Amino acid sequence: MGEDTGEGGGRQERRVQRTAPRSGPNEGGGGRRVGKGTTPAPGVRVLPVLPAAVLLLAFFAAPVVWTVWASFTDAALTGAGAARTSFVGLANFERLFTDPDALRATLLTAVFLIGSGIVGQTVLGMLLALLMQGRRPWVRTVVGGIVVGAWVLPEVVAGFVWAAFLEREGTLNRMLEALGAPQQAWLTALPILAVILANTWKGTAFSMMAYSAALSEVPTDLKDAARVDGAGPLGVVRHVVLPLLRRTVAATLLLVTLQTVQVFTLIYVMTAGGPAGRSTTLPLLMYTEALRLGDIAYGTTVALALLAVAALFSAVYLRTLRPEEVR
């Protein structure tokens, strides 16, 4: 990692610099005016980065490295693996690829991601952004406030709110009853749909805000030009606005994907992964294996799979992003 070597260099420079710390800044200020990057005392300058670098190394870099190492071992909370961890080669990966639970969790994660992240949040967020474009401020404030409110709600609370909403005696069923439509015990009959709806509800605000901001950047001239050329409102959106928004969409999808694949709390509070594992996505499987069943090594292997799913989707978005940059 870059900062590693940076610190090493920093430590050496500090010794040199310690003799004249008072004059350092003045030199630094003067040196900056003369020429960038060639001023003295680079070591002193790196020093303030240290606390952040240490925190990041200890709590981010170390766990990531440890993830890779642990996935090749039999590390565990109890039993033989806890007393003396030994190297087991690819056994965890073999288990991951043959475990029907892991396969189902991967599929459910993909369904959850596509349903709530890609389709739900993106389509709803874009729709809201387009509809609110150019509307009166109070309309935007009210609608935006409600949608953002769902986003600001802590995840645990959102989980409880949706658990109550979809409960057998909950609001949704009462409404369906009033309409004469069939009712469902949503949380047990269609658990994955229930959590997809909840996560769409919770996450749409982010996409909406991103697209709202991007829409306001679209030059009015272009839209006017298209209108003069005879394009209707939908035509303007399709042929002018959406093509210009491609980069924003790709970037937003990337962030939404990274956010969605790691959703744990919402699902855990609503269904705890059940019934019978029908809403157990990869984060829930990871938690169950590692911390409930104590198999840390297999849990970290699942975590690696989670990272791989996230990386895969990220790569796809980056690919769709690239041609635009070249042009």
Added chain:
Amino acid sequence: MTARSPAGRRTARPVRPVGTARPARRAWTVAAPRRAAAAVLVHTLLALLAAAFALPALWLLAAFDADASARARLPAEPTLEHFASVATADTLFVPLGNSLWICGGAAVVTVAASVLAAYPLSRFQLRFGRPFLYTVLFATGLPITAIMVPVYGLFSRVGMVDSRWGAMLFLAAAGLPFGIWLTKSFMDGIPVELEEAAWADGASARQSLLRVVVPLALPGLSVVGVFTLVLAWGNFFVPFVLLQSPERLPAAVRIYTFFGQYGSMDYGPLAAYALLYTLPVVLLYAAVSRFLGGGFSLGGAMKG
């Protein structure tokens, strides 16, 4: 990007007289019957969507309902008894105190470390500045959930499991990538000339950071602090994994262990607790987003 502006200029220039009059008209009045119909349609859709988004949250009114249930309705007999029933030290005050200590501590550590790190990154051309920033940016996207199992593994090796310090420091580290990035962009906006004046007057780098940069960046720093606090406050998984003793749990986990682990939920107290736990962060968030404008609140997006 490059293709956009020339094309826009080329096509827009001939129709300028029409175009200049149009945006003002479009925003406030409806010129053609078709447009009026479209406006009605759009507002109907917006109203439906807003209603759909508001509907699930209406259940929180159960907090004031003596006969609380899973269904949302206006309380027939309004009451505050549910608030009174959860307002005990063990259920509410100790967990809220833990939340404050863990999340507030994380916010303070994040802001302090972000300021220190962002200053040289913003002011000097460091040899490892760019790689460091890219690493930080990469870390922003890292799924925190995915590293919690290894973090737990590491914490159990060094005896930091079930320690509020450990949870606080981890949440601080989790807030750092975003914090450094945001702080650096705020600092980039402070003219270096102001600092040069301080240096010319004989100030040290530390003095110019503390007396010039930090006061000027204070609004931005409070945004970083509040965001770290709000995100940590809402985080369930990190304290859920790292803390075990009931007396150390923050409100985010306490609400789950208190209400979620039984078969049937006690809806009234649950809604009351949810409101008490949620309100502080929502208010903080509202204050900051109003202040930030632009991308986070919607008022600033009116330029289109």
